[in-house]
Amino acid sequence: MKSDRIAAIVGVAESDLGVVPGSNVLRLQAQAAKRALDDAGFTKDDVEALFTAGNWARFPGLMLAEYLGIKPKYLDATDIGGSSYESHVIHAMAAIQAGLFDVALITYGSTSRTSPTRIPSSLTLRYEDPFGIPSPIGHYALAAMKHMHQYGTTSEQLAEVAVATRKWAMLNEKAYKRDPLNIDDVLNSPMVAEPLHVLDCCLVSDGGGAVVVASAKAAARAKKRPVWVLGHGEMTSHNNSVCSMPDLTVTPARESGRRAMEMAGITHKEIDVTEVYDSFTITVILTLEALGFCKPGEGGAFVSGQRTAPGGDFPLNTSGGGLSYCHPGLFGIFLLIEAVRQLRGECGERQVKDAKIALVNGTGGTLSTTATVILGRD
Amino acid sequence: MKGMMHLKPLIDDDSRTFWEGAKNHKLMIQWCNDCKKYIFYPRIICPHCFSEHVSWVEASGQGRIYSYTVVHRAMPPFNEQTPFVVAIVELNEGVRMISRIIGDREKISIDKPVSVVYEKIDDELTLPYFQLS
Ligand SMILES: [Zn+2]
Numbered sequence: 039m040k041s042d043r044i045a046a047i048v049g050v051a052e053s054d055l056g057v058v059p060g061s062n063v064l065r066l067q068a069q070a071a072k073r074a075l076d077d078a079g080f081t082k083d084d085v086e087a088l089f090t091a092g093n094w095a096r097f098p099g100l101m102l103a104e105y106l107g108i109k110p111k112y113l114d115a116t117d118i119g120g121s122s123y124e125s126h127v128i129h130a131m132a133a134i135q136a137g138l139f140d141v142a143l144i145t146y147g148s149t150s151r152t153s154p155t156r157i158p159s160s161l162t163l164r165y166e167d168p169f170g171i172p173s174p175i176g177h178y179a180l181a182a183m184k185h186m187h188q189y190g191t192t193s194e195q196l197a198e199v200a201v202a203t204r205k206w207a208m209l210n211e212k213a214y215k216r217d218p219l220n221i222d223d224v225l226n227s228p229m230v231a232e233p234l235h236v237l238d239c240c241l242v243s244d245g246g247g248a249v250v251v252a253s254a255k256a257a258a259r260a261k262k263r264p265v266w267v268l269g270h271g272e273m274t275s276h277n278n279s280v281c282s283m284p285d286l287t288v289t290p291a292r293e294s295g296r297r298a299m300e301m302a303g304i305t306h307k308e309i310d311v312t313e314v315y316d317s318f319t320i321t322v323i324l325t326l327e328a329l330g331f332c333k334p335g336e337g338g339a340f341v342s343g344q345r346t347a348p349g350g351d352f353p354l355n356t357s358g359g360g361l362s363y364c365h366p367g368l369f370g371i372f373l374l375i376e377a378v379r380q381l382r383g384e385c386g387e388r389q390v391k392d393a394k395i396a397l398v399n400g401t402g403g404t405l406s407t408t409a410t411v412i413l414g415r416d
Numbered sequence: 417m418k419g420m421m422h423l424k425p426l427i428d429d430d431s432r433t434f435w436e437g438a439k440n441h442k443l444m445i446q447w448c449n450d451c452k453k454y455i456f457y458p459r460i461i462c463p464h465c466f467s468e469h470v471s472w473v474e475a476s477g478q479g480r481i482y483s484y485t486v487v488h489r490a491m492p493p494f495n496e497q498t499p500f501v502v503a504i505v506e507l508n509e510g511v512r513m514i515s516r517i518i519g520d521r522e523k524i525s526i527d528k529p530v531s532v533v534y535e536k537i538d539d540e541l542t543l544p545y546f547q548l549s
Binding site: 159161162164165166167168169170171172176179180181183184187228229230231232233234279280281282286 | 424425426430431434456457482483484485486487488489490491494497500502503512513514515516525526527537541543
């Protein structure tokens with residue numbers, strides 16, 4: 039580890055999760071914000087910078103700041119899909135490094151379970167929407183089919199991911215799906231877009247989360263020990279059309295991951311716990327390959343034999359992931375929350391023993407954009 | 417294909433030639449006069465070299481299946497059409513586009529050659545579909 043101690047995550051929390059009728063995106067974010075600031079031992083008055091993502095208002099950042107009663111001197115409402123929140127941590131650290139503020143509050147809220155919204159066609163997707171491709175699953179299905187064709191990856195190997203992730207969820211009392219799952223259950227679940235079945239897909243939940251990022255100076259007065267941002271990288275490949283993705287089997291995590299690891303000065307072997315976006319089972323396999331945990335095409339074999347389940351030698355998505363714990367839409371914030379809890383040793387039954395370094399990788403759009411963050415404790 | 421009215425693509429200076437072409441059974445794509453590369457989807461500037469000297473050309477209509485999926489669950493109005501095959505077709509010109517593959521589903525696989533066919537939705541919209549060559 040060569041990285042300087044510049045910024046740390048000092049507070050994390052979820053809002054109510056699952057099915058939350060009568061709520062809204064502001065209530066969920068306020069709830070998560072309050073809990074995350076409590077976790078840090080900070081108050082609203084410590085917050086100088088506010089970050090959020092989502093298309094729920096014309097000016098989501100402004101609306102949220104007003105609702106929370108915060109007048110931020112730095113506001114960032116970057117929305118790049120599921121990797122937005124890793125990206126926010128990175129942007130917060132860059133701004134802290136530039137001396138612009140000491141404490142940032144990053145929040146997310148969504149009611150995609152109880153009040154889903156359908157996104158209208160766009161200027162660039164108008165060349166594909168008339169053909170009826172369901173998004174995003176159709177795009178991920180195209181990637182899965184390509185990977186299977188190119189490397190011989192099987193539906194059983196995809197199912198391994200869903201099954202292992204469920205085993206983690208069974209150890210997390212906040213997880214939405216906690217009943218046992220086996221490979222045949224996944225393979226026998228209804229097909230949505232070949233080769234992806236219903237149980238290859240993430241949940242659709244309500245919920246929110248919040249993360250507090252602090253400078254080294256501010257982190258020193260936080261209630262809990264800091265979880266440092268040791269390295270980071272971002273990369274964008276294309277918008278929602280996978281037609282513009284150069285190779286459907288290679289995500290931009292190849293680039294964002296490489297830079298994050300370089301900055302942190304660590305090797306794969308030093309990573310104790312890995313949290314990657316699992317919008318679909320194929321997303322996990324592609325991401326592990328892109329991050330260099332295995333060679334291209336070896337992702338299916340890598341996850342076989344329940345290697346990523348509790349007790350396996352590669353602890354992955356230890357909260358139960360978007361597949362079984364919760365998935366309100368931009369799951370990236372929950373990857374950060376879980377990684378921080380693992381590094382603090384707060385995970386009870388699902389605790390990865392002696393976890394010191396975590397890799398978090400958000401994926402946004404349709405394999406369009408990734409942001410990788412390496413976190414570590416002293 | 418009734419009920420597709422609300423999914424009509426927006427026609428403007430970027431897209432008009434493509435959709436008009438489809439109506440006349442021509443698959444229109446763009447070509448950069450400077451870097452000599454093909455471009456899809458259409459735009460005002462070349463995404464390869466940023467040249468503004470882009471022109472429209474009629475594509476061969478021949479290509480191969482880069483990847484595909486069989487859709488079993490879809491949102492309205494497409495839910496009435498399931499199962500159907502959506503593919504990324506890589507044209508011989510090198511550009512990729514999303515389309516449908518029609519014909520015997522059992523014979524479809526990645527890398528197989530395909531040719532364009534035209535599906536008239538109504539007087540305003542014709543879609544370029546593909547079938548195995
Ligand atoms: Zn050019």
